[in-house]
Amino acid sequence: MERNLENVKSKRRYNSTGRLEQARQNRDAILRAAERQLGERGYASATVAAIAAEAGVSVETVYKAFGGKAGVVRALYERDLAGAGSVPAYERSDAMRERESHPRTVMREWGFLTAEVASLVTPIRLLMRAAAVTDQEMASLLADIEDERLKRMRHHARYLKDRGYLREGVSVGEATDILWVCSSAELYELLVLKRGWSLPRFAQYVTHYMTASLLPEMTQEGPAETAPA
The missing domain is CATH 1.10.357 (Tetracycline Repressor; domain 2)
Known part of the structure; x- marks a missing residue:
């Protein structure tokens, strides 16, 4: 029983680390995409949808990470x-x-x-x-x-x-x-x-x-x- 609990704790730590790393990678990808979209299209024409598509994430991910285009x-x-x-x-x-x-x-x-x-x-x-x-x-x-x-x-x-x-x-x-x-x-x-x-x-x-x-x-x-x- 104790061994099973240790395995669960270890797996949770691993999953937490993996999620944090994925979030960091998503954030970096969004910022790179936003930099290019904003530079080429300007603020008014660049959209969250286009930024998300180029970054390979969902629109919801962009809003969760930054709260919108101004946050980016x-x-x-x-x-x-x-x-x-x-x-x-x-x-x-x-x-x-x-x-x-x-x-x-x-x-x-x-x-x-x-x-x-x-x-x-x-x-x-x-x-x-x-x-x-x-x-x-x-x-x-x-x-x-x-x-x-x-x-x-x-x-x-x-x-x-x-x-x-x-x-x-x-x-x-x-x-x-x-x-x-x-x-x-x-x-x-x-x-x-x-x-x-x-x-x-x-x-x-x-x-x-x-x-x-x-x-x-x-x-x-x-x-x-x-x-x-």
Whole structure:
């Protein structure tokens, strides 16, 4: 009797693991299909039925996993927001902030991360922006992610202020706005997608812009000192 119970428990663990793996595979297949369907047909013309058919799953599976087409778009955004590394970009950013002690190194690393994430996430953000003009659900989603991005940039700005890195006269609010612009889809769209800048050039530009706008000027000895009043 005890042996039979052990077999049942083992089988249940196996079945649970198998179901989780199947769900993960279905999710990945849906996102790949959605990325292609949305890229080729646009938000309005891409349908859940077409996404499901290409992914090889039922329409019900798509709705259970994502709640609908807008949910699929948000999942694509969150996937790309994590960047290209095995560790999400925001985790790498926070770990780097704690590890580095020189503000210019922090700016350089933020420039690299900004370019990495922008190269992945900008297409879906531009799709959201276009769809939001006529679709209220997408307009709400876009407003949500822009609010999340602004909060993240304020988080970075407060870090710079707390560390004493901000140039005199630059407030947390101004620093937030500058970082918000640097991480915008619009900046990447203008310089990379429309003007053909390479990703390294874009990363360098963002680094230089943040450094010049936020940090004290450098002298041969280090940051320029403020003249006494």
